[in-house]
Amino acid sequence: MVVVLDTGLLPMGDRIDAAQDLLADTEIPSINRLGTVAGQLWHRFTVWDLGDGVHATQVIGTGLGVLRGAKQLRVAAPERVGIGVQLTGSGTFSHCGADQVIDVGELSLTDGTSASDYSSTGIGGTKVVIFDYNQLALPVETVRSAATRLKSSPLYGLVTAHIAALGEEGDIDPGPARIMLKSATTQLVRALITTAAADPRQHDDLHDTLYLRIAAYVEQRLRDPGLNPDQIARAHNISVRHLYNVWSARGISLSQWIIHARLEGAHADLARLGRTVPITVTAQRWGFTSPAHFARRFRAAYGMSPREWQQTNDRQTP
Template sequence: MVVVLDTGLLPVGERIEAAQDLLADNEIPSINRLGSVAGQLWHRFTVWDLGEGVHATQVVGTGLSVLRGDKQLRVAAPERVGLGVQLTGSGTFSHCGADQVIEVGELSLTDGTSVSDYSSSGIGGSKVLIFDYDQLALPIETVRSAATRLKSSPLYGLVSAHIAALGEEGDIEPGPARIMVKSATTQLVRALITTAAADPRQRGDLHDTLYPRIAAYVEQHLGDPGLNPEQIARAHNISVRHLYNVWSARGIPLSQWIIGARLEGARADLARQGRTVPIAVVARRWGFTNPAHFSRRFRDAYGISPRDWQQSH
């Protein structure tokens, strides 16, 4: 993600005007108020363009209020959908007739053609994915219906984690990789909305997002020594045979990929932490219960023992 404004680098007297101008130029019409905490006043805005019709905006700072009432809708009511995740702090959100308190990790869904009111106090941050409606190909009524029922979707936790992680590893140059990230993100958000709204499209959306959901589940459970095809298939209500068929798109056997991902994670930890953490602890963290087995796998993969690798860093 690209930092487009950090008001902490500006003179105090210029910070509110700079932030107001940025919000007015880049987002839909709204009444924006910025708050301070214990005499502090600062906000950092970052943006990531995922491709035509989809971008992410992240705001971290000392409080923010965004109100879109009838007057702002009359100025402009673009057919956009915003899906935000609270990164730190907490916020309040009123939309589609419901009032919510948004805690860390929780989602809020906004239909840009309806009134809404979001505010946060204290130091906090949130990230919002903004889609043109034609990217999601969903009726406005479906989005409005889902807005108050997001937690009923089985994809809630997965989508929350996905949005929070977007852009954190750096920008992706335009090309096939960015196109795939945009496609996967759009499919996941569409599936979240249709399942929350109990829309008839949900069956097809769940099918289309099965592979990214499996991949995310595997990555989140690499540290579980009991991770195996039966557990993965059971978590997604599919057969092991179906799991293997879906995973074949990755071009590498599932068990081989799990071992490789665990070894990569352990190698990165050993390099980053040096000799401050015992090798056996790092091995267990990545799902290896037998230190000798871990050492043998590590040497086979990288041509060096874990201890030598650790000491060299």
């Protein structure tokens, strides 16, 4: 389910009330401050349900403040954890005895049982994933300890990219795909927290997220023709044998998975770019050093040659 509210489409006098109502329905008790920029007042809210006990909220607009003080904690202090990424602009965040400036691409971690104060000025945006504590199965002390040390985790960049990308492909209907997305998100955030807090659980969490970390590493380097098992194993401080063992439960070999992902990228580019880019150039961009090998693999995967696929899309383009 996706809930979207764009207050810019409402009469000026109704915008703040509509935003406050949405936040009251989806988030924990807080004082929400909605600001203006150069006389503008608008906010666009998107809420994604990732499954029982996990949802994501994105807010983009003209200034936002979210305060949870002693009064709000007395009203309700649900056991929830929020992990947010600053999408645009910057914000200030006071929590767990520390004051932080959150710039674009940086994370913030919130324990819902503690006081916190976030604010951003100017036009900015943030995306926060909210977990019930029982989903992460971590003690409050671990989360509070990690809140000021997130950047010390080796998973910081991976989790940042993962949260920023959540929902960008649209809503996912209930079913296996959404279950897998919720599981992967929960595992990554749990591992981020335990490694930042130097919690003893971190070793098990790093092991549990190894496949996800390898997959992200490979996806970022699909265009590198030199990508190989030795390089991937070294980057994750494991043996090539261990790498193959990690992948063996996936039903496809690592090399076949890489080839398939490269073909998908080339397939999309040939359709998008048409004859403006030579086929050999597209193949090289996706890590295929041999045009003949690329053509053979492409035909086996899609039942036509790269040229035929390119021409098909040329005919369909006005």
